[in-house]
Amino acid sequence: MHALITLDTDGHVSIPGRAARYTLESKGSHESDTWELLEQITLPDGTLAGSTSELLAGLMLTDIEGIAVLEDGVLTVSETGRAFRFSPAEEWEALTPAHTMAARYTVEGTHPGRGTWSTKNVQKTEVTAAEVRSLTEQSTGGDVAVHGSGVIIVEAARVGFALRLTPVPEPTYRQEQWDSRKVAKYLRTELRRTFPGQTFSVRCGRGSDADYLSIAWTGGPSRAEVEALCDPWQGADFDGMTDGMNQREPLLIVGAGGEPVEVRPLTDLFDYTRSRPDGVLEQAKALISQETSAGWDAHFNNPRTFTFQGETFSGITGWERLNKVMDAIEGGRIAVS
Known part of the structure; x- marks a missing residue:
């Protein structure tokens, strides 16, 4: 195909059979056979979108008195003493719904001519296939291109920013x-191994609550310590905006044979109940009454600060101070008779 390309009434160039991506080269004269890449205009991979090629060709024809010729898909814009060549880039094609998507992609961004891809100005560093589809639907034509390797580039010609989406390899485990x-x-098993000698109760709910777990124990490790071990196995979180559960990402563990295994827990919310050892509550209440000369009232207790055996106890409420006293007794930091 050999044809002259001209500006339309709006001053734009339209390339028949436009490719997904192009390389841009220039040379100083018609006699020269040496073309040089214009990397200061292209993306780090040396290409630019088909729509960007049309935009640049239109600007060139507007600014210079030249001609644009299309031959075998290659667009050449020439003027006296200068020529620019837009050549379709190999292995790139416009992304369509028929293309197979990877499950996940890493995300990088750049401006043309910046030289490198980076995560500096991207909202997410990794996205799902569904998110990629949603993102690419916002662009049309050659603005969204897929390489033979599966890499996708989304480029907004008039914004001057592009995203590179690289498939994340599927796990082999x-x-x-x-x-x-x-x-x-x-x-x-993990609780017994992590906290030897400590007794735990881990129970599933019943009926429609079968996916809920209740974890209970008396004394020993704090709630924060137990929660740090168990919480990753809570498979979903409650979303108050939708009144539903949002699934978490799966976990990677070491299997019985030492091989890596990706596990998706089919569990919902976890409940943690840590009880005090026998006598600790009574000892703490008695100590507070002794040190503050005030009896304990379950509905109201003056949270006045006091010091006992070098440890100071305070709290916004009486219950907060009571818990601090019980922690000190359990931890052996104070001794009460």
């Missing part, structure tokens, strides 16, 4: 789904 009973069994 085994993938499993664990129901709440299997998660409960696993957590019992």
Whole structure:
């Protein structure tokens, strides 16, 4: 195909059979056979979108008295002593719904001519296939291109910013789904191993609450310590905006044979209950009454600060101070008779 390309009434160039991406080169004269890449205009991979090529060609024809010729898909804009060549880039094609998508992509961005891809100005560094589809639907034609390697470039010609989406390799390890009973069994083992000598109760709910887990224990580790071990196995979080559950990402563990296994817990919310050892509550209440000369009232208790055996106890409420006293007794920092 050999044809002259002219500006339309709006001063734009339209390339028939426009490719997804182009390289841009220039040379100083018609006699020269040496073309040089104009990297200060292209993206780090040396290409620019088809729509960007049309935009630049239109600007060139507006600013100079030249001609544009299309031959075998290559667009050449020439003037006296200067020529520019837009050549379709190999292995790139416009992304369509027929293309197979990877499950996840890493995200990088850049401005033309900046030289490198980076995560500096991107909202997310990793997205799902569904998010990629939503993103690419906002652009049309050659603005969204896919390479033979699966890499996708989304370029907004008039914005001057582009995103590169690189497929995340699919895992080679085994993938499993664990129901709440299997998660409960696993957590019992991990809790006993992490806190030897401590007794824990890990129970599943009943009926429609079967995916909920209740974790209870008396004395020993704090709630924060137990929650740090168990919380990653809570498979979903409650979303107050939708009144529904949002699934979390799966976990990677070491299997019985030492191989990596990706596990998706089919569990919902976890409940943690830490009880005090026998006598600690009574000892704390008695100590507070002794040190503040005030009896304990379950509905109201003056949270006046006091010091005992070098430890100072205070709180916004009486209950807050009571818990601090019980922590000190349990931790052996104070001794009460």
